[in-house]
Amino acid sequence: MRYAQPELVDRLAAAYVLGTMPSRVRRRFERLHRDRSDVQLAVAQWEQRLGQLGQAVPPVAPSPRVWQAIEARTRPHRQDGRAGRAGARWWWPAGLGLGGVLAGAALTVTLLLSAPSLLFTPDQVAMRAGQKLPQSYVGLLTDAQGNGKLLASSLRHGRTMTIKVIGPIEAPAQGRLVLWAVPAAGAPFVLGDVPPAGSATSLLPDTSEKLLSKVGKLMVTVETTPAPTAPSGPSVYAGNCAKLW
Numbered sequence: 600m601r602y603a604q605p606e607l608v609d610r611l612a613a614a615y616v617l618g619t620m621p622s623r624v625r626r627r628f629e630r631l632h633r634d635r636s637d638v639q640l641a642v643a644q645w646e647q648r649l650g651q652l653g654q655a656v657p658p659v660a661p662s663p664r665v666w667q668a669i670e671a672r673t674r675p676h677r678q679d680g681r682a683g684r685a686g687a688r689w690w691w692p693a694g695l696g697l698g699g700v701l702a703g704a705a706l707t708v709t710l711l712l713s714a715p716s717l718l719f720t721p722d723q724v725a726m727r728a729g730q731k732l733p734q735s736y737v738g739l740l741t742d743a744q745g746n747g748k749l750l751a752s753s754l755r756h757g758r759t760m761t762i763k764v765i766g767p768i769e770a771p772a773q774g775r776l777v778l779w780a781v782p783a784a785g786a787p788f789v790l791g792d793v794p795p796a797g798s799a800t801s802l803l804p805d806t807s808e809k810l811l812s813k814v815g816k817l818m819v820t821v822e823t824t825p826a827p828t829a830p831s832g833p834s835v836y837a838g839n840c841a842k843l844w
Contacts, residue, residue: 605637612641636752636763636798643759643800733843736807738817740778740838742766748836749793751778751817753807755844760790760807763798768836770795774823779830780840781816787830793819814840 614620615628631638734755741747748766753759762778770776776793788810791801803810818834 608638608641612638612645615642616645634797636761636800639798639800640754640757640759640761643802644757735843736811736814736840737843738838738840740817740819740836742836749778749819749838751790751840753803753811755808755842756806758803758806759800760803761798761800762791762793764794764796768793768795771821774821776819776835777822777827779818779820780811780814781818782814784813787818789827790817811840816840 611620611624611628615625615632620628628638632642735757736753736755738749738751739747740749740751746766748764748768750763750765752761752763760778768776778790778793779787780790781787790803792799817838817840818830819836820830820832820834822831824831
């Protein structure tokens with residue numbers, strides 16, 4: 600399979616978040632998820648979209664038959680005929696319920712893939728169709744010697760920030776590394792924690808367009824407090840924040 604295709608990565612991420620991916624494929628996809636920032640970003644975006652949809656659905660209390668079916672599946676059956684007949688009756692509604700869930704998930708995937716504009720921005724739709732590179736905010740952060748250390752990226756209308764380590768970094772003895780946006784006018788604000796290796800994706804409080812449109816610089820500092828509101832020391836890595844469009 601060509602995992603370099605953005606459209607395929609996006610479809611796999613949707614199936615992964617929906618839970619419709621077969622276990623064998625899921626294990627292979629999880630290995631990709633650990634190693635690739637684009638896969639992590641796609642998963643985070645689907646979790647955010649479908650999480651919002653889930654919050655809009657009112658909770659439904661399961662019927663007693665559902666609990667009976669769970670009990671029949673998780674506890675040993677009695678060997679007498681009556682228990683077998685009761686088990687068959689319990690399994691029937693459970694099977695119908697499972698089929699309904701799978702059918703609903705399949706319908707959701709079909710709808711989103713056939714009408715992506717329902718949940719995707721125009722930039723993301725274009726990326727899925729292979730028409731152009733996605734409009735993004737990108738930053739390359741270097742050390743004092745100019746060695747590349749980190750790559751930060753976020754889709755223009757996205758609400759996640761991906762931070763990828765591209766050069767060896769030294770973990771602080773105390774605290775952690777935090778990525779900051781430095782606006783041309785205004786106080787710096789946090790974009791996310793820097794991973795010790797690989798990549799990490801963090802949620803943003805708003806779209807990148809609203810947060811980064813007036814940001815020209817990015818920097819990383821060592822922070823010891825759980826939720827810093829201002830940089831507590833000099834920058835360890837720094838770089839420009841550029842618009843990729």
